[in-house]
Amino acid sequence: xxxxxxxxxxxxxxxxxxxxxxxxxxxxxxxxxxxxxxxxxxxxxxxxxxxxxxxxxxxxxxxxxxxxxxxxxxxxxxxxxxxxxxxxxxxxxxxxxxxxxxxxxxxxxxxxxxxxxxxxxxxxxxxxxxxxxxxxxxxxxxxxxxxxxxxxxxxxxxxxxxxxxxxxxxxxxxxxxxxxxxxxxxxxxxxxxxxxxxxxxxxxxxxxxxxxxxxxxxxxxxxxxxxxxxxxxxxxxxxxxxxxxxxxxxxxxxxxxxxxxxxxxxxxxxxxxxxxxxxxxxxxxxxxxxxxxxxxxxxxxxxxxxxxxxxxxxxxxxxxxxxxxxxxxxxxxxxxxxxxxxxxxxxxxxxxxxxxxxxxxxxxxxxxxxxxxxxxxxxxxxxxxxxxxxxxxxxxxxxxxxxxxxxxxxxxxxxxxxxxxxxxxx
Numbered sequence: 001x002x003x004x005x006x007x008x009x010x011x012x013x014x015x016x017x018x019x020x021x022x023x024x025x026x027x028x029x030x031x032x033x034x035x036x037x038x039x040x041x042x043x044x045x046x047x048x049x050x051x052x053x054x055x056x057x058x059x060x061x062x063x064x065x066x067x068x069x070x071x072x073x074x075x076x077x078x079x080x081x082x083x084x085x086x087x088x089x090x091x092x093x094x095x096x097x098x099x100x101x102x103x104x105x106x107x108x109x110x111x112x113x114x115x116x117x118x119x120x121x122x123x124x125x126x127x128x129x130x131x132x133x134x135x136x137x138x139x140x141x142x143x144x145x146x147x148x149x150x151x152x153x154x155x156x157x158x159x160x161x162x163x164x165x166x167x168x169x170x171x172x173x174x175x176x177x178x179x180x181x182x183x184x185x186x187x188x189x190x191x192x193x194x195x196x197x198x199x200x201x202x203x204x205x206x207x208x209x210x211x212x213x214x215x216x217x218x219x220x221x222x223x224x225x226x227x228x229x230x231x232x233x234x235x236x237x238x239x240x241x242x243x244x245x246x247x248x249x250x251x252x253x254x255x256x257x258x259x260x261x262x263x264x265x266x267x268x269x270x271x272x273x274x275x276x277x278x279x280x281x282x283x284x285x286x287x288x289x290x291x292x293x294x295x296x297x298x299x300x301x302x303x304x305x306x307x308x309x310x311x312x313x314x315x316x317x318x319x320x321x322x323x324x325x326x327x328x329x330x331x332x333x334x335x336x337x338x339x340x341x342x343x344x345x346x347x348x349x350x351x352x353x354x355x356x357x358x359x360x361x362x363x364x365x366x367x368x369x370x371x372x373x374x375x376x377x378x379x380x381x382x383x384x385x386x387x388x389x390x391x392x393x394x395x396x397x398x399x400x401x402x403x404x405x406x407x408x409x410x411x412x413x414x415x416x417x418x419x420x421x422x423x424x425x426x
Contacts, residue, residue, distance in 0.1 A: 010064065155171060195210035235247060
């Protein structure tokens with residue numbers, strides 16, 4: 001049995017009916033002939049296939065990467081590779097597979113090993129790319145200072161070798177760091193630079209990404225009008241290159257922004273527009289086979305419909321989201337579905353049932369070690385407890401504020417502490 005047969009069997013089992021298509025598409029992108037695959041090619045194939053599998057959730061990406069890594073001869077091919085540059089590239093590809101799978105510690109270890117070789121052998125383009133990946137991992141681990149160092153080093157390397165695209169990708173990473181820190185104005189400055197450089201390069205994917213980042217930053221700053229404006233610019237940029245996966249994400253983001261504006265204004269029309277964008281997202285996600293985003297838009301839709309008083313339809317979307325993420329074995333997505341149930345029951349005034357779902361959401365997110373999402377669920381729970389006069393409200397809000405502040409999101413921390421102060425003064 002050939003290496004192609006081994007990989008083809010894995011894809012057929014993981015993606016019944018479409019595994020062969022995904023494999024063919026990725027081999028074409030890599031310029032590989034199915035008849036001539038050698039062990040040295042497998043790390044790059046693993047990276048490409050695990051990245052494609054992300055549309056079905058990180059758990060699916062992990063399963064694909066893990067199974068391919070166990071194919072006989074692959075590990076030995078890396079260890080026996082005599083060319084240090086090729087060995088560093090192969091190790092970096094394995095690290096990217098681990099990255100796609102969400103195995104941050106394993107990915108970081110492999111990236112560090114590959115970086116040592118890349119720096120020793122003077123491979124600046126690979127060094128800069130590895131630094132960008134490491135920066136993204138540090139963001140996910142909450143090490144924003146470390147991430148900033150990695151992205152700045154990547155920017156400096158790319159500048160030295162006149163790699164304009166690499167420079168812009170590093171600047172985009174710096175914008176992500178500031179967004180996660182909660183310094184949205186600084187994030188906007190970086191993202192404006194990304195947008196301008198993207199226009200110089202005529203890279204509409206990069207332009208769309210910059211506009212998407214700007215939309216998220218303004219949304220978090222409470223300027224939903226600008227958030228909507230930039231999301232629509234992002235949508236137009238990605239339509240130009242037919243990036244339907246990116247378009248699906250923006251439809252979901254527009255739904256979120258309109259819903260937030262509805263929360264602030266009490267305008268039912270904003271919720272109606274939000275619901276329409278979620279419907280577009282769910283429909284297109286179904287068409288292109290993107291179940292993760294279909295699940296996310298479904299639980300967001302459930303929350304919006306609950307705020308409109310459409311409880312039966314909201315329940316249908318919450319159940320749909322729950323079923324999608326249970327099938328994908330995606331616990332992060334499942335925590336979103338549980339949160340939707342909590343919001344539905346809260347809006348219905350069934351506070352005991354809502355509390356049960358809030359606590360399940362918080363417990364699951366603690367297991368997943370996702371600080372922002374833990375704090376967000378605690379905040380919503382504390383908000384409900386405060387309105388019902390439950391004495392636990394301050395304790396819950398204090399914890400939410402502490403977590404927000406610990407990850408550098410001072411604005412959300414202040415929101416939680418303001419609620420505590422208002423409750424004490426009332």
